[in-house]
Amino acid sequence: MPEDNFIGLRPYGQIDLDILEVLVKELRQLFPFPIVILEACAPPDFAYDRGRQQYLAKAILNDLVKNAPQGCKRIAGLTDVDLFLPILTFVYGEAMLPGQAAVVSTYRLSGKNSENPVPFEMLAKRVVKEVVHELGHTFNLVHCDNKDCVMSFAHELDHIDKKAVRFCRYCSVLFSDALGQGL
Amino acid sequence: MKKNIRVMVVDDELIVRESLSGWLKMDGYAVETAASAEDALDLLKKQRFNVMFLDNKMPGMDGLELLDRLKEEEPDMAVIMITAYGSIDGAIKAMKNGAYDYLLKPFDPNEIGLLIQKVIDYQGLAEENIILKDQIREKNRLESLIGQSKAMQNVFNLILDVAEAESNILITGETGTGKELVAKAIHTQSPRAYGPFIAVNCGAFTEHLLESELFGHEKGAFTDAVFAKKGRFELAQGGTLFLDEVGVISMKMQIDLLRVLEEKSFYRVGGTQPIEADFRILSATNRELGQAIQESIFRQDLYYRLNVITIHVPPLRERKEDIPLLANHFLRRFAKDLNKPFDNISRDALDEMMLYDWPGNVRELENAIERAVVVGRGRTIQAENLPFYKEKPSYTPKDGTLKEVEKGHIIEVLEETRWNISKAASTLGIDRVTLYNRIKKYGLKKPSDA
Structure with a gap:
């Protein structure tokens, strides 16, 4: 494991290793930091809300920060449970703006909540886009109006499939600014 | 990108405040929160907001009561009620009392962004309407750039000194001091005088409209782009482009503008052919841009590009010796326009004008004289004809x-x-x-x- 300034990927429960490998490969293209797969944790039962029958994303973010290894610049959690925020019906992912942690769920991305599970390649692409999007927030990037940009807000799966796995030129500039400011 | 849009979340539940404000921040809005109606009123005393998300049920003053107060005190702010299932009656009552819309907890993530965008578009149109009306009134008022004071003589000398150069100039000064007139004067004294003078009030457009307004667009570039359209950059070719209220442009537009300044070329929205940028940029602001840079809402690199030379237009209270000259000039104009026999200003009226601070500067003086001509009788303007006279x-x-x-x-x-x-x-x-x-x-x- 690198000693400093790496991005850690923390699986909660069972996450397909192939997806993690695709993620590492893609994240290396976009972020100038080593990408490390961290030891998996148990499913995030601590974040379960009985009333909503979903998992509170903020609680997982706090857990990620609490248990982040030393030198971990950013940490992205991956889970297969359905995430929510108290005011929203669901979220695909959540992040600190700016901050250390982000989390993404494969629950809705995989079609697990519907009768149409998606093929591996499609799921992997969706996960990559959502992880890049949420990590973008940790570098203080906000939602972008350019629908092709990975930082555009996608509520529909169709939009996630259409947007690119890259920052538009504005977000690239802002991302460079964030790195320059030591974020 | 939407940092100019201020949103307040008012809810007694911490978790709702935190999650809603966190989500809105990710969408780029400047967000403040208040735990009660009373706290919200305190916040409103300090700053203005475009949109408020307001919980219906709160201890102390509830959402409906606060809504009533806001109708009088903040009529331009859109209030969106937050309500739980089972409290829809309250939300409907709030709509009847002037709330813009309501949302049922928990919301569909898509709803919030769309709703705010709808509010902002509506508010933008209303503001644009006001600004356009002002622009028509402002037309052809170059004569307001009058002054014998040392401060104005310095401005005139600086205009002559910088006019010949191609340098970008930032014109600063309070509202109503005549920054656009200074820009026009620079243009007319410059080698580009035979080219067009194109002015854009950056504060009058939404981000998307400003992009299309400046860069132009190709047919089909977006839904409403039925025809190709030249932008102000193209219209200003060979001349001068004046960017008023440059301090309010979005971060995205700042990046675009910087690129145009660096590369001396640009593309229409949806276009593939680069167009040469052959214009000089003069910009103006009444904002403290140094502070905006510190707050990360204005880019320092763009600031240095725009601000090669600064011309500061002094407020009228710092050049009071120009008041008699300006007042008599406006008197002649309005007497003629309104067909009134005025040809003099009384000593008392002039003394009142000299003692007044003129927060709205030359524009306020002009309005004061217009009012005096409208309401006054006889041939001489009296002190009691002035709007601020007490x-x-x-x-x-x-x-x-x-x-x-x-x-x-x-x-x-x-x-x-x-x-x-x-x-x-x-x-x-x-x-x-x-x-x-x-x-x-x-x-x-x-x-x-x-």
């Missing part, structure tokens, strides 16, 4: 220190001369401007005319 209490001098003796003596002379500034200045052996400065320094008020 009966004032008399002042009793104290003696003691040298300053108090000076103050007392000035009051005595002013009373002897019935506040005739010229006579009083002559008796005191000082000029009129010095006397006005002393009057201001000691906070002297002219007694009522009784």
Whole structure:
């Protein structure tokens, strides 16, 4: 494991290793930091809300920060449970703006909540886009109006499939600014 | 990108405040939160907001009560009620009482962004309407750039010095000081005088509209782009582009503008052919851009590109000696326009004008004279025709220190001369401007005319 300034990927429960490998490969293209797969944790039962029958994303973010290894610049959690925020019906992912942690769920991305599970390649692409999007927030990037940009807000799966796995030129500039400011 | 749009979340539940504000921040809005209606009112005293998310049920003053107060105090702010299932009646009542819309908890993530965008578009159109009306009024008022004061002479000299150069110039000054007139003057004195002078009020457009307005667009570039359209960059070719209120442009537009300045070329929205950028940029702001840079809402690199030379237009209160000249100029114009026989301003009226601070600057003076011409009778403008004129209490001098003796003596002379500034200045052996400065320094008020 690198000693400093790496991005850690923390699986909660069972996450397909192939997806993690695709993620590492893609994240290396976009972020100038080593990408490390961290030891998996148990499913995030601590974040379960009985009333909503979903998992509170903020609680997982706090857990990620609490248990982040030393030198971990950013940490992205991956889970297969359905995430929510108290005011929203669901979220695909959540992040600190700016901050250390982000989390993404494969629950809705995989079609697990519907009768149409998606093929591996499609799921992997969706996960990559959502992880890049949420990590973008940790570098203080906000939602972008350019629908092709990975930082555009996608509520529909169709939009996630259409947007690119890259920052538009504005977000690239802002991302460079964030790195320059030591974020 | 939407940092200029301020949103307040008012809810007594911490978790709702945190998650809603967190989500809105990710969408790029500037967000503040308040745990009660009372806290919300306190926040509103300090700053303005475009949109408020307001919980219906709160301890103390509830959402509906606050909504009633806001209708009077913040009529331009859109209020969106947050309500739980089972409290829809309250939300409907709120809509009848002026709320813009309501949301049921928990919301669909898509709903919030769309709703705010709808509000902002609506508010943008309303503001654009006001600004366009102002622009029509402002047309052809170059004559307002009048002044014999040293401060204005310095501005005129600077205009002549910089006009020949191609450097970008930032014109600063309070609202109403005539920044656009300075820009026009630079253009007309420059080698680009035979080219067009194209002005854009950046504050009058939403981000998307401003992009299309500046860059132009190709047919089909977006849903409403039925025809290709030249942008202001293209229209300004060979001339001068004046960007007013440049301090309010979005971060995205700042990046675009910087690119145009660096590469000296640009593309229409949806276009693939680069177009040469052959124009000089003059920009203006009444914002403190140094502070905006510190707050990360204005890019430092763009600031240095735009601000090769700064021209500061002084406020009218710092060049009061220009007031008689300006006032008489406006008097002649409005008397002619309104077909009224005015040809003079009384000594009292002029004294009132000299003692007034003119927060709205030359534009306020112009409006004051227009009003005086409309409401006044006869041939002479009187003090009571001025909008800011008030009966004032008399002042009793104290003696003691040298300053108090000076103050007392000035009051005595002013009373002897019935506040005739010229006579009083002559008796005191000082000029009129010095006397006005002393009057201001000691906070002297002219007694009522009784």
